[in-house]
Amino acid sequence: MKERYARWNKLAIKGLWWLVILGMLASLPVAYERHQTEQNSGRKVDVVFDYRDLLEISDSQPDPRSFIDQQLKLLKQHGVRSLSVYEATLNELKLSRRIEVFSSHEATALTQTPISPNENFTYILLTEKESEQRVREMIEKSFGQLNVQVRPWSYKNQPGLIIQMGLEESLMQTLDPDFLTMQKLKEQGFSLVVRLSNRRPFQTNPMDKLLGDLQRLGVKWIIVDGDSVPGFVSAEDTVNLDKMGEMLREHQIGLAAIEMQKTPQKGFNGLAKRIHHQVVRLHSFTESDSTKLTESLTEEELNGRIQGVADRLVLAVKDRNIRMLFLNARAVKSADKGKIVNPLDAMYQALDGPDGALPRIEKAGYTFGTAQSFQLVHSGWQTVAKLLLWIGAVALIALMVSYFAAELTLVVFLLGMLGSAGLFVLSSSIFSQALALGAGTSASSLAIMFALRAAKRKRENPTGSRIGFSVLLLVRTSLISVIGILFIVGLLNQITYALVLEQFRGVSILHLAPIVIAGLYWLLFLEPISHRERLLRTRELLSKHISILWVITAAVIAAAGFYYLSRTGNEGTTTGVERYFRSFLENTLGVRPRIKEFLFAHPLFILGAYLSFKYRNALILILIGVIGQASVVDTFAHLHTPLVISSIRIVYGLAFGTLIGFALIAVWEIIVRSWRRWVSRINAS
Structure with missing residues (x-):
């Protein structure tokens, strides 16, 4: 044997x-x-800028709207073809100069009218006439879904609303995306990428209508905002996830997968499978990354960091199959300069300045435009x-x-x-x-x-x-x-x-x-x-x-x-x-x-x-x-x-x-x- x-x-x-x-x-x-x-597929790269960050930076400027218009032109000149728009919040509507928001105490001081000491509400003035009706509907609809009463209010013939919820909590609530802003950005030649969260109760009909409206605006990609995808309940309860996948397929909208996240977004893989992996990889240049370009640096040091940003973006596309470059920026207080500074100019140099990222990516055989998923x-x-x-x-x-x-x-x-x-x-x-x-x-x-x-x-x-x-x-x-x-x-x-x-x-x-x-x-x-x-x-x-x-x-x-x-x-x-x-x-x-x-x-x-x-x-x-x-x-x-x-x-x-x-x-x-x-x-x- x-x-x-x-x-x-x-x-x-x-x-x-x-x-x-x-x-x-x-x-x-x-x-x-x-x-x-x-x-042979997926060779288009989309450069996306976070529009909310632009709003926040504009809040430090003497003429916010003029600043935004100027930066939108510069973004387009420097190769940014898409803007990311979030689901709206009261704070974002305030940054857009569509509303002003007050607490009960602030409303008392403003109107010189006594308010009940037991009241802790949110007071809103609708400051922009052209968006007044749309903003009113957004607020009433979103807070109505939360069973929070909203009633009319005015100050010196300026219309407003009272939300029967504390100011801090109301600022945290998620509304529908601001379609007025999205339409304006679309008219200026930008493609739109939308960030959707799982913070609101999932309802099939409103979500289907929202996705249909986004499709009509030409939205092809959604970036998940938060730690779970819309429709996720638990690993066992996948009914809403099935519905979300079906609606995304119907409206031909895919998902962007953010690379190198510490914690994977719950339900992402399941939703990606349900839409037949209509997914592109996204590299995020974060707000924290951008602040490194605003520090007190010598010209040589700043140029070195700009070069580092350009190298990073090129490597992301060439070496890691990234098809969406997501750029964030943040304004910071500079004690040395005695003013509030932002990294936008340095980021523009990193994109298409000397030895910038975009010409090098194009030289490597890629084109720029709306990102495309792999055709397997x-x-x-x-x-x-x-x-x-x-x-x-x-x-x-x-x-x-x-x-x-x-x-x-x-x-x-x-x-x-x-x-x-x-x-x-x-x-x-x-x-x-x-x-x-x-x-x-x-x-x-x-x-x-x-x-x-x-x-x-x-x-x-x-x-x-x-x-x-x-x-x-x-x-x-x-x-x-x-x-x-x-x-x-x-x-x-x-x-x-x-x-x-x-x-x-x-x-x-x-x-x-x-x-x-x-x-x-x-x-x-x-x-x-x-x-x-x-x-x-x-x-x-x-x-x-x-x-x-x-x-x-x-x-x-x-x-x-x-x-x-x-x-x-x-x-x-x-x-x-x-x-x-x-x-x-x-x-x-x-x-x-x-x-x-x-x-x-x-x-x-x-x-x-x-x-x-x-x-x-x-x-x-x-x-x-x-x-x-x-x-x-x-x-x-x-x-x-x-x-x-x-x-x-x-x-x-x-x-x-x-x-x-x-x-x-x-x-x-x-x-x-x-x-x-x-x-x-x-x-x-």
Whole structure:
């Protein structure tokens, strides 16, 4: 029985490679269709400014309406084609100069008429004749839905209303959007993006009428305002969500997904699914971001920050499939300047000034206008391709295990197929992500283990060109890592990942696991010894006395690992100097290679392969190269980045890493030869 299993196991190792190859071939047309989705649709970018912010800034100006008219012209001149309008509030109507709002105490002082000491109402004067009727209807309708009484009031023949609700609370209430303002902005040539909240009771007929009115104004996109989408009640109660989705489809209005939110908006994914993912990604330049442009800065510092804003907007579009740039601004008090300042002029420079964002985005192949969602290219045969990818991914994981325990390869493959099938029944999303994570980790681990074996054989038979061997080894190692890329791209080719409605979890594992696996292999499995001997070596290592040097080394490695992991994923941290360097690379090359690849991992790999002809410990440098291989695979785990951008990034990393590796070799040779001359002179004297 053992002999039969051993024979089958030996055949399985060869057969599994063929399954991996089939999976790779199946991934290629899948990747091509993803590329078509990214390149042939959704190439329009919308630059949107928050109109409410403009109203708030105007409140600090001596002539608010003239200021708004002037800024609207400037916004259009500097490339802003759309304005975002919220559901109205009493405060926004006040900023628009349509009403004046008073508390009971303020109304008493104004009218010189005693008011009951028990009264705490809100008094409103309708100050604009052309909007008087519309504003009255908005207020009466919205507060009537809250069962709050509204009655007429006037002061010196100026009409008004009394809302039987305290001033602070009434200012918080949400009204219908201000259609008078929206119509005016539309006439001035702006497209409109509307922010809707879930703050008001959801009623089908009023919502359907509202969406119909928005459609007639040409509104194509809604940005959710608040922590839940209109119609969301709970994860279990989805009746209103179903209705909201149906109405959005009927009125051909989609959703904008705000990237990098700390807390996902409740019900967003469900509503996105109900409208067949008619969704675009939105990058928000927040009020807090804008205040950094109003601080007391030198001209050089201000220009640096403006450049940083431009770089940020360009990267959002090129690297993260952003199709809506949402700009906010805030007026702030400047003690140094002795006045209230705003960031608008600096933002205009960032948009279309010298080296501004908009010309660079256009140069990258995008156009400006109303944003468009992706037109998904997804053929029916992808189901068969996913089946081959499933089998190939399990085979790849089993082959990685074979480097540690070859006799278990067949068992691991069969158990992997069984376990993954159970995972698919449990959750298809977890199934795909687990296989992609396993395949990606296995590929980069196999790549570096192959490199260690090749370098070890070369040390035993040091023939041929050392530089040629180094370059060829890096290329072959990287090609093995590409296997993992193909499986990640093939298994996770879904629109939800491109829109980041669903995220590929475990990116940190994808970085760390190959380091641990390759390190374990180098430590215990690189030499052809028995499992018993490995066990003895492990015991010997564990029983060694711990020195202070070991403790310091472990602390340094732990700190380096923490720093390494802190920089991974979408929320990785970077230093100011590194951000400047990244910006320089991006602006110079168009696509920024990863620093840890071309400045660290790949050059050390090249140097290690070069030195492996003579030095056994040079394998440690090749081992460090696993960081670069994990990074190569991880680059494609950022599923919202276009495939073209990721591919260019990898090629740049390998090219520049090789050149820097050559420089390290040259420095090594200079040092060694200088040392030898110095030693020979000492010996001669």
